[in-house]
Amino acid sequence: MDNEQTINYAIKLDIFEGPLDLLLYLIKKNEIDIYNIPIALVTEQYLQYLKMIKALNLDLAGEYLVMASTLIHIKSRMLLPVPEEPEEEEEDPRAELVRQLIEHKTFKEAALNLGERPLLERDVFTRAALLPEEVENTTTDEEELMEVSVFELIEAFHRIVSQIDKKELMEIDLEKLSLTDIINEIMEQLSLTKSLTFEDLLRERKDRRRIIYTFLALLELIKLRMIKAYQTSVFGVIRIFPAVES
Numbered sequence: 001m002d003n004e005q006t007i008n009y010a011i012k013l014d015i016f017e018g019p020l021d022l023l024l025y026l027i028k029k030n031e032i033d034i035y036n037i038p039i040a041l042v043t044e045q046y047l048q049y050l051k052m053i054k055a056l057n058l059d060l061a062g063e064y065l066v067m068a069s070t071l072i073h074i075k076s077r078m079l080l081p082v083p084e085e086p087e088e089e090e091e092d093p094r095a096e097l098v099r100q101l102i103e104h105k106t107f108k109e110a111a112l113n114l115g116e117r118p119l120l121e122r123d124v125f126t127r128a129a130l131l132p133e134e135v136e137n138t139t140t141d142e143e144e145l146m147e148v149s150v151f152e153l154i155e156a157f158h159r160i161v162s163q164i165d166k167k168e169l170m171e172i173d174l175e176k177l178s179l180t181d182i183i184n185e186i187m188e189q190l191s192l193t194k195s196l197t198f199e200d201l202l203r204e205r206k207d208r209r210r211i212i213y214t215f216l217a218l219l220e221l222i223k224l225r226m227i228k229a230y231q232t233s234v235f236g237v238i239r240i241f242p243a244v245e246s
Helices: 019-029 039-055 062-079 095-115 150-163 179-193 198-203 208-223
Strands: 227-231 239-242
Touching: 019 039, 019 062, 019 095, 019 150, 039 062, 039 150, 062 095, 150 198, 150 208, 179 208, 179 227, 179 239, 198 208, 198 239, 208 227
Parallel strands: none
Antiparallel strands: 227 239
């Protein structure tokens, strides 16, 4: 999807995740050994994600571009021929990146564990919203309801929009879109239905700008911790829930 001047609202992606988070997501998605990263594959997928992010008019932090350069540099070093009799053993070009990823993963898991601990007065005014019974009943003992990352949402968005017939995507230039209005629409729908599928929420928007603004509104709501997105399997149905009980 091409970026257009009519889409004038930008969200800084680094408020959600960073370039190391994207790499960890790609490693998990491809079931890769973090100590033996196929750098060509990861670099290609990383650059594809940057294209999708830019197409959504998300404000890319400079760290994403620095990481892209780092991956390309590592890839080029690994393509160099290895001397038959090296004078000294050279460090794997991926070693420093692996160290950063492991350190980041360790700190992220530690922060998550701390975040799950009860804090004084955290839940005085609001309670975590309970998932509807019909969603809980769809999970089996082998399935786990997983919270969706922003990268999974971007990928799902790209997949859904690519399946929509371009003839259906009508531009309505005269309509003045307000992100606040769309946020209110989503929250009003959630107050009535308690949950929405990510696909239905986007597909009911017929014009291109409204589809993109709806997605940006979802990201803003996630940032504000007003909604959460879950799925039970990779590429499974993504459902949106209010983060607190109304």
